[in-house]
Amino acid sequence: MARAPQGGPPAAEAPTMGVEEEFLLVGGDGRLAHEGQEVIAEAGEGPAQLVGEFARCQVEAAGPVCTTGGELLAELRASRRRLGAAAARRGLRLLAAGAPVLAEPQAPPLNPAPRYTRIAEHFGGLAHLAASSCGCHVHVAVPDPETATRVINHLRPWLPFLLALSANSPYCEGADTGYASWRHQRWSSWPSAGPPPHLASAAHYDSCVTELLHTGAALDPGMLYWDIRRSVHQPTVEVRICDIPQTAEEAALIAVLVRALVRAALDDIAADRPPLPREHTTLRADLWHAAREGFAGRCADPLAGGAARPARDVAERALRRLRPYLADTGDLTLAEEVLGALSGPGGGAARQRAVYAAHGRLTDVVDHLAAATLDGLGLAPAPQAPPAHARPAGG
Structure with a gap:
C-alpha cells in the first residue's frame, strides 16, 4: 500500500485533478428521454465541457482542472445545476444513476456519431x-507515462474500495439486480474492460493496447476501458471504476481520495517501495464482491492484505492513512464530513433500496435520484485556496 509520511505534510506539490460525470435523462414518467444533444445545446457554454455519450439518453460533464476539493465541489454542483436547468426547460430531469431504473419498452437509441456507430x-x-x-471518472495529473504506469500498479488494490464507496445502481430496467453496482457488471462485459494487469513498464502498457487493437477487442485507444488507465488525451491517470454517485459531495469525496492515493503512490515510487501484490484473478473477484455488496457490505481492505472487511471500516482506515495528504491540500474536512454523512444512510445503493422499501414504487426511486442529483447531501464546506506549494501540475 502507499504509505503516508509519519511526520508533517508531504513535501511534493499536489497534482491537479478533474472529474467527468455521466448522467441519464428521464421524462416526467421516469423513463429515459433521448434528447441528450438537445439538452447540451440548451445548456450553452460554461466551465464544464458538456458532451454526448454512447446512448442518446446520456449527457456528460467534463469539469475543469481543480486544485482543492472545495473548488471541485463547487464546479460539480454548478455543472449539475446547469444540466438540470437545461433538462427542466425541456420538461426532463437529470439523473445521477449508474443504470436506468425503470423498464424501457425498447433499447435506448445510440448516439449517431460515426465512432459510436462503428462500435455498435x-x-x-x-x-x-x-x-x-453511467460512471464517474477521476483524473489526476502525473508527470510522464512511465510514472503513470507505476502509479496504476499502486492503485490497483484500491479499486474494490472505490467501487464499493460509489456503488449506485442496484435497480436496472425495473428489477432489483441483487447487486449494489449493476453498472459494473454490465460495463465489465466489454473485452477491453476490467482491472489492469500488473504492468512492468510504460512499454508493457503500450503493448497491451496494441494487442487489444490487433485482436479487435478495441477499435481505438479510447476503447481501452480498464478501471484505471493513462488518459488518452491528458497527462493524467484516469480512475474509471466508480458508478456516478448520487450527489456532488460524494463525487468530490472520491476525487480527493483518489488524488491522495496517487500522491501516496508517488511517494512510494520515489522511495522505491513496491505496490501491494494482488493477483489479477483475485482482484477481479474482489471487484465482483464490491459490486455485489457496495458500501453497506464488505470489500477487500488493501491495508489488511486484501481481507474482506466492512466497507465503512476500510474507509475509516483509508482516511487515517491518507490524512497527511488530505490535510496538506485542505481537503480533510470535506472527506470527513462526507464520510460522516454516509455513515447512517449508507451509500447510493442502500439509499435507493430504502426509498423503494417505503412504498414499493420504483418511480419513488427515480424521484429520489432526481432530487439528490441537484440537492446533494446538504453539506456546504467552504472552498479553500490551495496551499502555496500545491499549485497546478497540469491535466
Whole structure:
C-alpha cells in the first residue's frame, strides 16, 4: 500500500485533478428521454465541457482542472445545476444513476456519431448492453507515462474500495439486480474492460493496447476501458471504476481520495517501495464482491492484505492513512464530513433500496435520484485556496 509520511505534510506539490460525470435523462414518467444533444445545446457554454455519450439518453460533464476539493465541489454542483436547468426547460430531469431504473419498452437509441456507430456495428448486442451505463471518472495529473504506469500498479488494490464507496445502481430496467453496482457488471462485459494487469513498464502498457487493437477487442485507444488507465488525451491517470454517485459531495469525496492515493503512490515510487501484490484473478473477484455488496457490505481492505472487511471500516482506515495528504491540500474536512454523512444512510445503493422499501414504487426511486442529483447531501464546506506549494501540475 502507499504509505503516508509519519511526520508533517508531504513535501511534493499536489497534482491537479478533474472529474467527468455521466448522467441519464428521464421524462416526467421516469423513463429515459433521448434528447441528450438537445439538452447540451440548451445548456450553452460554461466551465464544464458538456458532451454526448454512447446512448442518446446520456449527457456528460467534463469539469475543469481543480486544485482543492472545495473548488471541485463547487464546479460539480454548478455543472449539475446547469444540466438540470437545461433538462427542466425541456420538461426532463437529470439523473445521477449508474443504470436506468425503470423498464424501457425498447433499447435506448445510440448516439449517431460515426465512432459510436462503428462500435455498435462491430460489437453488436454488447454495445446495447453497456449503453446507458453511467460512471464517474477521476483524473489526476502525473508527470510522464512511465510514472503513470507505476502509479496504476499502486492503485490497483484500491479499486474494490472505490467501487464499493460509489456503488449506485442496484435497480436496472425495473428489477432489483441483487447487486449494489449493476453498472459494473454490465460495463465489465466489454473485452477491453476490467482491472489492469500488473504492468512492468510504460512499454508493457503500450503493448497491451496494441494487442487489444490487433485482436479487435478495441477499435481505438479510447476503447481501452480498464478501471484505471493513462488518459488518452491528458497527462493524467484516469480512475474509471466508480458508478456516478448520487450527489456532488460524494463525487468530490472520491476525487480527493483518489488524488491522495496517487500522491501516496508517488511517494512510494520515489522511495522505491513496491505496490501491494494482488493477483489479477483475485482482484477481479474482489471487484465482483464490491459490486455485489457496495458500501453497506464488505470489500477487500488493501491495508489488511486484501481481507474482506466492512466497507465503512476500510474507509475509516483509508482516511487515517491518507490524512497527511488530505490535510496538506485542505481537503480533510470535506472527506470527513462526507464520510460522516454516509455513515447512517449508507451509500447510493442502500439509499435507493430504502426509498423503494417505503412504498414499493420504483418511480419513488427515480424521484429520489432526481432530487439528490441537484440537492446533494446538504453539506456546504467552504472552498479553500490551495496551499502555496500545491499549485497546478497540469491535466
